Amino acid sequence: MSDSAADLSLTELLHLLTERKLSARELLADCLRRIERTEPAVRAFITHTPELAQDAARRADQARAAGEPIGALAGVPVALKDVFLTKGVLTTAGSQVLAGYVPAEDAAVWERLAAAGAGMLGKTTTHEFAYGTASSPTANPWDLRRTPGGSSGGSAAALASRMVPVATGTDTGGSLRIPAAACGVSTLRSARGRISRFGVIPLSPTFDVAGPMARRMLDISILMRVLAGADPRDPASRHEPIPAYPLEPPRDLTGVRIGLPTAMSWNSVDDRIAGVCREALDVLVAQGAELVDIAQPPNATVVLEQSTGVFDTVNGSEAHQIHDALVLHSHLYTPQVRERVRKGEQVSPERYAEALRLRTQWATDWRTIMTTLRLDAIAHPTIDAAPPLIDPNRPPKGPRIRLSVPWSIADFPALSVPAGFDNRGLPAGLSLAGLPEREAELVSLGVLIDEEVQLWRHGPPVTP
Numbered sequence: 001m002s003d004s005a006a007d008l009s010l011t012e013l014l015h016l017l018t019e020r021k022l023s024a025r026e027l028l029a030d031c032l033r034r035i036e037r038t039e040p041a042v043r044a045f046i047t048h049t050p051e052l053a054q055d056a057a058r059r060a061d062q063a064r065a066a067g068e069p070i071g072a073l074a075g076v077p078v079a080l081k082d083v084f085l086t087k088g089v090l091t092t093a094g095s096q097v098l099a100g101y102v103p104a105e106d107a108a109v110w111e112r113l114a115a116a117g118a119g120m121l122g123k124t125t126t127h128e129f130a131y132g133t134a135s136s137p138t139a140n141p142w143d144l145r146r147t148p149g150g151s152s153g154g155s156a157a158a159l160a161s162r163m164v165p166v167a168t169g170t171d172t173g174g175s176l177r178i179p180a181a182a183c184g185v186s187t188l189r190s191a192r193g194r195i196s197r198f199g200v201i202p203l204s205p206t207f208d209v210a211g212p213m214a215r216r217m218l219d220i221s222i223l224m225r226v227l228a229g230a231d232p233r234d235p236a237s238r239h240e241p242i243p244a245y246p247l248e249p250p251r252d253l254t255g256v257r258i259g260l261p262t263a264m265s266w267n268s269v270d271d272r273i274a275g276v277c278r279e280a281l282d283v284l285v286a287q288g289a290e291l292v293d294i295a296q297p298p299n300a301t302v303v304l305e306q307s308t309g310v311f312d313t314v315n316g317s318e319a320h321q322i323h324d325a326l327v328l329h330s331h332l333y334t335p336q337v338r339e340r341v342r343k344g345e346q347v348s349p350e351r352y353a354e355a356l357r358l359r360t361q362w363a364t365d366w367r368t369i370m371t372t373l374r375l376d377a378i379a380h381p382t383i384d385a386a387p388p389l390i391d392p393n394r395p396p397k398g399p400r401i402r403l404s405v406p407w408s409i410a411d412f413p414a415l416s417v418p419a420g421f422d423n424r425g426l427p428a429g430l431s432l433a434g435l436p437e438r439e440a441e442l443v444s445l446g447v448l449i450d451e452e453v454q455l456w457r458h459g460p461p462v463t464p
Contacts, residue, residue, distance in 0.1 A: 004030045004033070004034065004162070005022055005026060005027045005030040005031075006027070006030040006031045006033070006034045006162045006163070006165070007162050007459060008165065009165065009214070009215055009216035009218070009219055009456050010076065010165050010166055010214055010215075010216065010218075010219035010222060010223070011216055011218045011219055011222065013027060013076065013165055014072075014073075014076075014222070017060070017064070017074070017075060017076075018064075020064060020065075023057075023061050023075075024056070024057035024058075024060040024061050024074065024075025024076070024119075025054070025057045025058065025061055025075075027057070027075065027076070027077070028050075028053050028054060028057045028075075028077050028119070028121075031053075031077050031121065031162075031163060031164055031165075032050060034161065034162050034163050035048075035121075035163045038141070038161045038162075038163060039161075039163065041139065041144055042138060042139050042141055042144070042157050042158075042161050042163075043125070043137050043138050043139060044079075044124055044125060044138050044148075044153075044154040044155075044157040044158035044161065044163065045079070045122045045123065045124055045125070045154065045158065046082045046090075046092060046094065046122075046123050046124065046125055046154070047082070047089065047090045047092075047122055047123040048121070048122040049089055049120050049121060049122050049123070050121065050122075052089075052119055052120040052121075053077045053119035053120060053121040054119070055119065056074075056075055056077075056114075056117060056118060056119025056120075057075045057077070057119055059074075059075075059117070060074035060075025060117055060119075061075065070117055071115060071116035071117030071118075072116045072117070072222070072225070072226055073113065073116040073117050073118040073166070073226060074116070074117030074118075075117060075118075075119065076117070076118050076119070076165060076166055077118070077119050077120075077121040077164055077165065077166070078113055078118045078119065078120060078121060078164065078165075078166040078167060078168070079120075079121055079122050079123070079124045079154075079155055079158045079159075079163075079164045079166070079167040079168070080107075080109075080110060080120060080122075080123050080124065080155075080167070080168050081123070081124050081126050081130075081151075081152050081154065081155050081167070081168055081169045081170060082094060082123040082124060082125065082126055082154070083126055083129075083130055083170055083200055083201040084107040084109055084110055084123075084168060084199060084200055084201075084210075085103040085105055085106060085107045085110075085199040085200070085201070086103060086106060086107070086110055086120065086123065087103055087104060087105055087106045088102060088103075089102065089103075089120070089123065090102055090123065091103050091123065091201070092123075093126060093128065093129045093130065093201045094125060094126040094127060094128045094129065094130075094135075094151075095128045095129055095332065095333065095334075095337075096332040096333075097129075097326055097329045097332045097333060098201075099332075103199075105199060106199060107198060107199025107200055107210075108195075108196035108197070108198040108199055108231050108233065108234070109168055109195065109196065109199070109200070109210050109227060110168075110199070111199075112226055112227050112229075113168075113226065113227070116226045118166065121163075121164050122164075124152075124154030124155045124157075124158055124167065125137070125138045125153060125154030125157075126150065126151045126152060126153070126154060127150040127151035127153070127175075127337075127396065127398070128333065128334050128336075128337045129201065129203060129319075129323070129337060130150075130151040130152075130170055130172060130175055130201075130203045131151070131203060131319060131337045131340055131341070132150055132151055132336065132337065132340075132396060132398060133147075133149055133150045133151065133174065133175070133178050133179075133398025133399050133400075133401060134147045134149070134150045134151075134153065134388075134390075134396030134397055134398035135147070135148055135149070135150040135151060135152070135153025135154050135157070135179065135396075135398075136390075136396040138153050138154050138157050139157070139390065140157065140160075140182060140183060140387055141157055141160040141161045141183065141460040141461075142160065142183065142184065142425065142426050142427060142460045142461070143387075143424075143425075143426060145389050145390060146182075146386070146387040146388065146389055146390060146426075147182070147387045147388055147389075147390055147396070147397065147398050147399075148160075148179050148182055148183050148387065149178040149179030149180075149181065149182035149183065149383070149387055149398050149399050150175060150178065150179055150396075150398045151169075151170070151172075151175040151179075152167075152168075152169025152170060152171070152175050152176050152179050152180075152213065153179040153182075153183075153398075155167035155168060155169045155179070155213050156169070156179035156180055156182065156183035156185055156187075156213060157179075157183055159183065159185045159213055159214065159215055160183040160184055160185055160215070160459075160460055161459075161460065162459055165214065165215070165219070166212070166213075166214055166219065166223065167212075167213045167214070168210065168211070168212060168213065169187065169210075169211060169212075169213050170197075170200060170203075170208060170209065170210050170211070171187075171189040171208075171209045171210075171211060171408070172203050172204050172207045172208050172209075172315060172408065173207060173311055173315065173401045173404060173405045173408050174189075174382075174401045174403075174404025174405060174408065176188070176189050176209075176211050176213065176416070177189055177382050177404050177414060177415070177416040177429070177431060178382065178383055178398065178399050178401070178404055178416075180213060180382070180416040180429055181381075181382035181383045181399075181416045181418075181427070181428065181429025181431075182383065182387040182399060182427075182429070183427065184418045184421075184427025184429070184455055184460075185213055185214065185215050185418065185456075186213070186214055186215065186216060186217040186219065186220050186415070186416065186417050186418065186446065186450060186456075187211060187212065187213045187214075187220065187415065187416055188211055188212065188220050188224065188413065188414075188415040188443060188446075189209050189211055189407070189408070189413060189414045189415070190209060190211055190224065190228065190413050190439060191238065191411065191412070191413045191436035191439055192207075192208075192209050192236055192411050193234065193236040193237050193238040194209075194224075194228050194238055194413075194436075194439070195209070195210045195211060195224075195227045195228055195229075196210070196229070196230075196231030196233065196234040196237055197209070197210050197234050197236070198231055198233035198234050202318075202322055203315065203318070203319055203322070204314060204315040204318040204319055205236070205318060206314050206315075206318060206356075206359075207311070207314065207315060207408045207409075209408075210227075211227075212224065212227060215456040216450060216456040217415070217417050217443065217446040217447045217449075217450035217451075218246075218247065218248075218447055218450070218451070220245075220415070220443065220446075221245035221246055221247060221443055221447065222245075222247070224242075224243075224245045224443070225242070225245055228242045228243070228245075229242055243439045243440035244440050245440050245443055246440065246443060246444040246447055248447075249444065249447045249448040249451045250287070250444045250445075250447075250448055251287070252287060252288055253284055253287040253288040253289040253445075253448075254288035255288070256284070256288065256289040256290070256376045256377075256445075257289070257290050257292050257373065257374055257375050257376055258281065258284060258289055258290070258291050258292065258375070258376065258377050258378075258379050258432075258445075259292050259293075259294040259369075259370070259373060259375040259377065259378045259379065260291055260292065260293050260294065260378075260379055260380070261294055261378060261380060262293055262294075264380075264406070265378075265380030265381070265403050265406075265431075266380055266381070268384060269380075269381050269384045269385075269403075270384060270385045270386060270422075272422035272423055272424065272428075273381050273383070273384070273385070273386070273422055273428045274381055275422075276419045276420045276421070276422050276428040277379075277380070277381045277419045277428060277429075277430045279419070279420060280417075280419035280420060280430050280449050280453060281379060281430070281449075283448060283449045283452045283453070284445060284448065284449065287448065289376075289445075291379075292373060292375065294369060294373060294375070294378075309355075310355045310358050310359060310362075310409060311401070311405045311408065311409060313347055313351055313352060313354075313355035314352065314355045314356060314359065315344075316340070316343050316344035316347055317344050317347040317352045318344070319340070319341055319344050320341055320342070320343075320344025320345050320347070321344070323341045334395070335395070336395040336396065359409050359410075362406070362409050362410055363409070363410040363411055363412075366378075366410050366412065367435065370434070370435060375434075376434060376438065376441060376442075376445070377432045377433065377434045377442055377445055378412075378432070378433045378434065379430060379431065379432050380403060380430075380431055381403060381428065381429070381430065381431065382403060382404065382416040382428075382429035382430060382431040383399040383400070383403060383404075383429065384399070384400060384402065384403055385399065385400070386422075386424065386426055387399055387426070403431065404431065406433075407431075407433040410433075411436070412433045412434060412435065412436065413433065413434060413435075413436055413439045413442055414431055414432065414433035414434075415431070415432050415433075415442065415443060415446045416429040416430065416431050417429065417430050417432070417446040417449050417450050417453075418430075418450065418453060418455035418456070419449070419453060419455075420453055420455060421455070421458075427455060430449065432445055432446055
């Protein structure tokens with residue numbers, strides 16, 4: 001670990017800032033130095049806004065010096081995935097279609113972060129319109145030959161590179177969890193409606209979720225306390241109390257049962273990744289948790305065989321409806337995403353309705369399984385193989401969605417926590433999914449693993 005504040009977790013930084021052992025301007029200066037050194041190789045940002053972060057840092061330092069009230073994230077620099085609207089700041093969704101788009105309003109997520117005192121350091125790369133699991137031209141900081149995953153790959157890469165301590169992303173079929181696993185950072189796809197999607201450029205309203213990313217799972221808890229809450233501008237918003245996200249790991253897991261869907265999510269996984277994830281589960285077992293092999297739910301055979309198809313049907317149909325208004329600009333899309341949008345036109349109303357029915361059945365079956373077996377979480381690797389190597393001569397290719405998409409279909413909260421390194425020196429992510437009403441308890445399991453493994457203390461090789 002270096003002496004740079006940029007290497008510290010949000011949890012550590014907030015303590016130092018509160019005690020005035022570190023100023024927000026010093027923190028920002030360290031982040032900017034890291035960006036200058038690392039960004040040319042990683043290419044995580046589309047737009048840089050250091051002046052906005054400097055303004056927030058100055059205000060935070062002045063307020064702390066004067067003993068004035070401040071927000072929970074006062075002076076903390078953040079990076080926003082470039083699908084969040086930011087008033088007066090370029091927002092492109094990674095597409096030439098929006099190459100000159102400067103919004104007149106802010107996304108709800110940025111409103112809440114700004115109200116908490118955070119400073120926008122920049123906008124990060126995304127697979128075009130979040131429609132894919134790569135984030136060209138961004139490279140994975142752990143191996144610059146590989147993709148960082150996507151579609152929130154820029155945020156994950158910026159975090160892993162220590163360019164910023166906090167970032168945001170979105171998740172439709174795994175776009176928070178996949179890059180988090182690929183880059184060795186933490187994230188939570190919360191239950192849909194927990195965080196407002198107002199001001200997020202949509203892909204598929206049935207599945208879209210906005211969420212936080214950070215290097216440490218405790219940081220995710222802090223961020224959820226800032227971001228969660230009802231918003232009448234989002235039709236899917238949950239009007240219910242915000243869960244008590246944990247600020248320390250649980251001490252006793254006696255009676256906690258973790259389901260392992262072996263046939264569904266452990267078979268056909270790279271042995272090196274699966275081994276690291278099983279070792280991480282030992283952390284829970286050591287505190288009293290029980291691992292339970294679970295049979296497939298009654299409808300699983302049908303949905304598993306078609307799970308990606310069910311997702312693609314709904315996602316494709318809704319993406320086509322959203323992008324239909326931009327048909328005059330179709331020549332500006334990349335060929336890969338243009339073809340994906342056009343495929344949605346082929347989805348009939350009957351096929352779309354059947355996919356929604358299967359989605360509802362899948363969620364019902366998994367709720368029944370969890371209740372019957374008294375499960376607190378479902379665990380498996382987040383992605384099934386190492387992040388693909390980048391081939392500049394082919395369309396962007398990212399990790400597969402087959403392990404992440406079931407929980408998007410079920411609308412269960414699901415997190416990805418760094419489980420450790422495989423023998424290639426690449427981080428492996430463990431997924432934990434659970435019931436929406438048990439979201440805080442789910443996060444606590446991730447916190448426990450993360451505080452034991454502490455991958456957040458280890459940075460990737462620094463490439464000048």
